[in-house]
Amino acid sequence: MSPKRKMLMLTKSEYGQANIFLATCHALMGTDPDVEIHLASFAPIRTAVTAASEAGIKAHPNASSIEFHETRGTHYFKALLSPELPNNAHCLTNHRPGSMPYTGLEMVENCNEIRRIIEEVEPDLTLVDDMFIPELTMARHMRIKWMILSPNTLKDLALPQQPRAAFFWKYPCVGTALPFPIPWHLIPINVLYVFFLIFFMIFNSHARRARAYVTEKTGAMVFDQQEFSNPQPTLKMLMAISPEFDFPVDLKPENIIHCGPIMRPVPAVEEVDPKLHTWLARGPTVFINLGTLSWTTEDQAVEMAQAIRLLITGWREKNRDRRLQVLWKLKQTTDGHVDYDVYNKGCRLEIILGSEFDNDTTGNIICSVNHGGANSFWEALWTGVPQVVLPVWADTYDFAQRAEYLGIGKWVSPNTAPRYRAKELGDALTQVVIGHNARKVQLKSNELAKQRLQLGEGRDVAARHIVENI
Template sequence: MSKSKTRSKLLFLTCCEAGQANIQLSVIDKLQHLHGEDLDIYLCSFESLRKRCPDNVTFLTVKGKGMIQHFLDKYDDSEIDNGRKGGLLKHLFTPPGFCGAIKLALSMTNILHAEEPSDYVYYAQQCEQIISDLDPDFIVCDAVFEPGRDAIMKLSRKCILLSPNTFKDLATAQQGRDVFKWPCPGTGYSYPLPWYLRPLNTLSFIFFAKWVLKYDGRHRLFNKVRNQSGFKGELPMFQNKSSLQTNFLCVSTEKVEIPGKIPKWLKCCGPILLPVKPLESIDMDLYKWVMKRPTVLIVLGTHYKTSQEFANNMLISVRILLDKRKDVQVLWKLQKYGHFHIDEGSRKDQEDRLKIVDWLKPDPLAILKTGNVICFVNHGGSNSYHEGLATGTPQILMPAWVDCYDFAGRLSYFNNGVWGNAKAAPGISQPEFTKALLRVVGATPDAPEAQRMKARCKELSDIVTENGTREGSTIAAQSIWEELQLELNKKK
């Protein structure tokens, strides 16, 4: 498998979903630019990621399907009776608050592992075989790709874990009692916590830990089958990170984070963004359109499918904005749950200022980087949030599940956007979303709140990028390179 004895072999193991794989691909690109002549890089994942494998990187296939595909196979009924039953939405979407956190805890293992335990073991055994056959000098593993992590631990191989999440998601156990000052995952509670929410927040944390680690039958079943196959301990994501003797890399920036203790094994790299070509080199027609007027970009994530009711309410809000602000336009990537018609062209005075598409050729980051996006409406996923943060773009978050609520809860603390469905999540309230649009974009070009928010976003962008001189992918690549050198020195 090796291409050259003089070049070090570096193996990346990752989930195939964009939310996880994007930062792996970003770091691979950076390593190629910094140390390409010294490395043979391998990327190991499920087959669906092969089409995104960079040039001069060898792709190694794990036979099977990623976690999202397993989940969709089990619950996606959007093509059945036009998605009227909403089965996928019921299983995936959770409301914020105490009840939402409880529902999240109850469904956590099923979301992360919709596959059968035997499938999981099969994936881990394949990773084990790939590592043994390749014998890499060092391994970089996606923190959520648990089959890969299990294989690495069973073989006692050295690795570094790369995560698109924040230090808050990774260092919860290291906070001690101070963890109860943080909003519990899934609640969407703001920070600092209001006094009246502290009891429910504390109960949410306690229930979450007790249920998943002690009472969740599916979690226990996975551990039983794993252990019988030689993979020790708890599922890797739930193991004590301090005892792993493995370093983690994440996308946080210490100065733009909720206060907490950052352990020695965790490095905050800052936003790790995909390398994207300029928009004009990818889609000149879209570039010309985006640059005509200040643009609101609406992209609700790779896996977020929008119901007809949600889309119609959002459209009403968009039209109200376009009525008030004749100088702005809206680009909306709409992925429908089921099949329905949305009338984007019924208003002749707005038709050239509203573009609704089901697919975008460029990555949304390329559009954000034009500097002409005045508001980024997204689902609150980590990649989207940090793209908005790094580009200095005010955001409206429309979360519907899991960690997305955490980013929505941060907005009031950092004043870099507005939670657009705080009262209606995981759905939408047209008046609430309209108000959010008018706050972030401004009812007039010189609206004071919108101007303050714009300035604040620029300030935060300057911090996380150090005025455009720092890239999270560079920090991560340097850390990986340093650990690789340590491993090579041990072999001398």
């Protein structure tokens, strides 16, 4: 019997990137049970990998479990330290640590760890996270057979290759609040923002020192985000998006493969949390989840609560027969600890400790308030739920713009992001839930959800491409 082919997945431990790797692992276990799957990342993701492996074995008993390899080093979020990104040209300076958050020493430690894991596994094919620089660097340096798996969009990786310098004038620069399409009178300021971005990326002394240190100590040339500004025709990239849900582009590189949204197969809520299912079944629900890497300060929690009150008041004035309720995933600190008391501030709250779930079979979630992360955006689109987007990172502005462009939601805070005020948030919630265009937004959301279903599961598409290339 010939030995099993080995598939190695290299990803960050942050769920925004890691979820599509876990989803693809599940699909790969069903597509070809004879593929041996290895996943390397940092310790925080170990439990999720174990859960994904157990779920995969339950669904596909003939498959092998996922073997986890812990990467000992500095993970992305620890290096980044979560800087706030104000909505002006200054936000572009903060894009620098985001694109190269590591010191030279941290980069070398991470690169050596990736080298160790690759040498131990000896994979037939390696799938690499496009945002984790040490993995990109070592995959290229070691000349292994590799591909990219990315939750990002065609615009993110194909933009520099678009004709007529569209990078400057057609698409909003990252981290800006400019709309899409960009009005003629705002094109000059967008061009200026892009020049700022290029300047900061090229003359980033921190990144240059880190690159030089890595080359000196390992002999490897760093593969960072600047590399994507040049065509990579021989490097296949699996993207978790379909052109139907993205900004239009004129040139679609052949090496970029559109898989469609890649979602983890998580059980329906009534299977994993009957109490939460019963609570959701009581009536229409607004679901607020601003991501795993962001937290809500007390002043912003007050703004959110006041906005919710505005929505509920408007709901009652519309003489709605059913009671409106809000499911709010309130994260007060980076480590999940309680930082301020919300129970003695006039709030009427119930504690609902919900499990991770995929399908709200009650159909009662009528609006998703999210931070514009790829997973949150696709989850709402997947279920046909209108969105209200509060972007908190420079790269999440893109999905806020996309929600408005597709007609499935509202960007709350283009003038104040990443912060928000009760009045503007309350107005956006009112527009999406009970406003004059609420029905139109709901119908469009349902239409795109049906279209996504017809295109098939993105994780299965990705798995088929992997099997074909391994």
